[in-house]
Amino acid sequence: MTLAEILGPLVGAEHVLGPEKLSLRNPGWCAHSLDAGLLVRPADAADLSAVLKATPGVPVVAQGGVTGLVEGTASAPGEIIVSFERMNRIEQIDPAQGVALVGAGVTLAQLDAALEPRGLMAGVDIGARDSCTIGGMVSTNAGGIRVLRYGMMRASVLGLEVVRADGTVLDLTSPLMKNNAGYDLKQVFIGSEGTLGLVTKVALRLFPRPKAIATALLGIDPQALSDFMPRLRLALGDALAALEGIWPDCYRRCAELQGVTPLPVEAGPDGPGLFLIVEAFGTDDGAAQSALAEALVPMMEDGTIRDAVLAQSGSERARIWRIREGAGVIGGNDVPGYHYDVSLKLADLDPYVQQLQARVAAEFTDISVLVFGHVGDGNLHLSLMLDGEVPPRPAVDAVVYGVLAGFEGSAISAEHGVGLEKRAALEAYRPAEVLATMRMLKAAFDPEGRLNPGKVLG
Ligand SMILES: Cc1cc2nc3c(=O)[nH]c(=O)nc-3n(C[C@H](O)[C@H](O)[C@H](O)COP(=O)(O)OP(=O)(O)OC[C@H]3O[C@@H](n4cnc5c(N)ncnc54)[C@H](O)[C@@H]3O)c2cc1C
Incomplete structure (x- = not known):
């Protein structure tokens, strides 16, 4: 048969x-x-x-x-x-418990459309929202632009239904915030990229939708980031919703690609500079705007922030984000380039970018390094654009990850996972005992190696 x-x-x-x-x-x-x-x-x-x-x-x-x-x-x-496309039912939205029970094939946009009239939302939001599924987001532990406020997908998962490699169904869908009854098995499956179990249902934590959002575009010296970030956090507290960064070459390319005139913000005459998008939530427009302005003004006065535009309308906010969304186009399939998603400590972000740009310029011709990312949580997306002869990917990987290895505590994947693409980098950059423990886990949950073979671990 x-x-x-x-x-x-x-x-x-x-x-x-x-x-x-x-x-x-x-x-x-x-x-x-x-x-x-x-x-x-x-x-x-x-x-x-x-x-x-x-x-x-x-x-x-x-x-x-x-x-x-x-x-x-x-x-x-x-x-x-x-x-999982037939598992596309939102089974329950329970505002009292603050949880939705959804099939793994429900898309993020579908869930959002159901939550919006109730004044609720999921914590994680990503650009692929129209197509990506809640099961896929759990399996990749997706991040996105609101990690500062709500954490990665792991922080939103209250329960899961999972099918093991041998067909055993595990009902771990308890929607409780507190459940220390033995090992928290669901954690094993979150971010495991389909290699340890198949997620069929998710109990997802819900959050009140913000009533208003204030957005600002800033230009700062990247060396000021370590001073800027804690001050911003203290000033805004829980209202701080997003802190995105775009390095100047990337900013200009994004604006060009999107056909948007860059906003009149100078990232600084003396250095390469950095553009930041900051968002704050508030109970109404006035409250959000004044909270953000109050947080930024002292740092403008003492020169930590060199220039700023506070969006005064929905269309100004959209214009700021449209430039940032150009970065998604650069990272897309249509533009030739190698793309990376790395994590570093805040203080290491710009030194890494500078060192990488210097190494790439020394070792390759016709490669430009475009950088943007979720700076607030230390996540850089790098696009190495190939304008001439295309060097083999392993040679470029060796430079990108080789420079990264010089920064203590860095990671070769921040939010996209490992899949097939980063398997070699995982092998090269994680300690042998960590890899061996990952293999023990894989062998315990999937002894025949049938779940997404060859992904994550070779
Ligand atoms: C424009 C764009 C923007 C993006 N922005 C972000 C971002 O900001 N942050 C971020 O983290 N990611 C981002 N991504 C990456 C991607 O959207 C996420 O990784 C997303 O979580 C994948 O969901 P999916 O349903 O498409 O999964 P798929 O792509 O179908 O699968 C991803 C992995 O999960 C496994 N998998 C899928 N469903 C299941 C399941 N039910 N059970 C077990 N394993 C499963 C697959 O085998 C695969 O290994 C972006 C992608 C695009 C195209």
């Missing part, structure tokens, strides 16, 4: 897609997502359990919205792709 013949009676033949139907599907952000040529769409955890039990040892690749940026959804012939 073929795999398709085994799967058809379990989920319905119309939910088993072969190469012909898959050729009409969009592979998403990973060109090899659909290479397996066989995709199954289980309706729920019971269906998925039956699929896994009927195909022992066969490799399975979980796919949500296929917006992952590290080739975590790549598949190969002989494997089964598991799509």
Whole structure:
């Protein structure tokens, strides 16, 4: 019997897609997502359990919205792709408990549309919101622009339903804030990129929607970041919602790409400078604006901030963000470049950028380094744009990660995960005993190595 013949009676033949139907599907952000040529769409955890039990040892690749940026959804012939698109029901929104119970295939935009009329929202928001699924976001421990305020996805997950490699269903969906009844198993699956278990349902913590948001674009000397950040945090407290950074070359390229005239903010005449977008929440427009202004004015007066524009209207706010969104275009598939997502301590961010730019200029011709990121949580997105001859990726990786290794406590992946793309870097830059412990975990949860084979660990 073929795999398709085994799967058809379990989920319905119309939910088993072969190469012909898959050729009409969009592979998403990973060109090899659909290479397996066989995709199954289980309706729920019971269906998925039956699929896994009927195909022992066969490799399975979980796919949500296929917006992952590290080739975590790549598949190969002989494997089964598991799509969660039928698990797209919002089962419950419980304002009293502050939790939503949702199928893994619910998209972030779908959940947001259901929460908005209730004045609620999810804590994590990312640019891929229209396509990315809650199951995918849990499995990658997604971050985004509100990590400063709400943490990464892990901080929002109260419970999970997970199907293990052998088809056992684990009901860990308890929506309680406090549950120390034994090991907190759900934590193992969060951020495990489909290699330890398949997430079918999520109990997600909800937050009140902010009533008003104030936004400012600032120009500062990057060396002032370590002074600026704690002062901003103290001044705004919980109202601090986002702190994004764009280095000047990237800022100009973004504005150009988006066809937006850059706002009249100078990042400083003496140095390379840094543009920052700061957002503060408030109970109304006036309160948000004055909280942000009060936080910024003393730092403008003493020269920590060199220049600033406080958005006075929705359209000014949109203009600031439109430039930042150009960075997503630079990082997209249409522009030739190698892209990275690294983490460093705040004080190390600009020294790393400077050292990297110098090394790249010394070792390669025609590569420009464009940098933006979630500066408030130490996350840089680097795009190494290839304008001429394309050097092999491993040679560029060696420079990017080699310079990074000189900064204590840095990480080769901040929020995108490892997938296939960063596997070699993970091997090279994490200590042997840490890697060995990761392998112990993988062997315990997936002894046959059938869950997303080859991803994260080789
Ligand atoms: C424009 C754009 C902006 C982005 N911005 C951000 C950002 O700000 N922050 C950020 O962190 N990421 C960002 N990303 C990356 C991406 O959107 C996130 O990683 C997202 O969480 C992936 O969700 P997905 O449903 O598309 O998962 P997929 O891409 O389908 O899968 C990602 C990984 O999770 C596994 N997986 C998927 N669903 C499940 C499941 N139910 N059970 C087990 N494993 C599963 C897959 O096997 C794969 O390894 C961005 C991507 C794009 C294209």
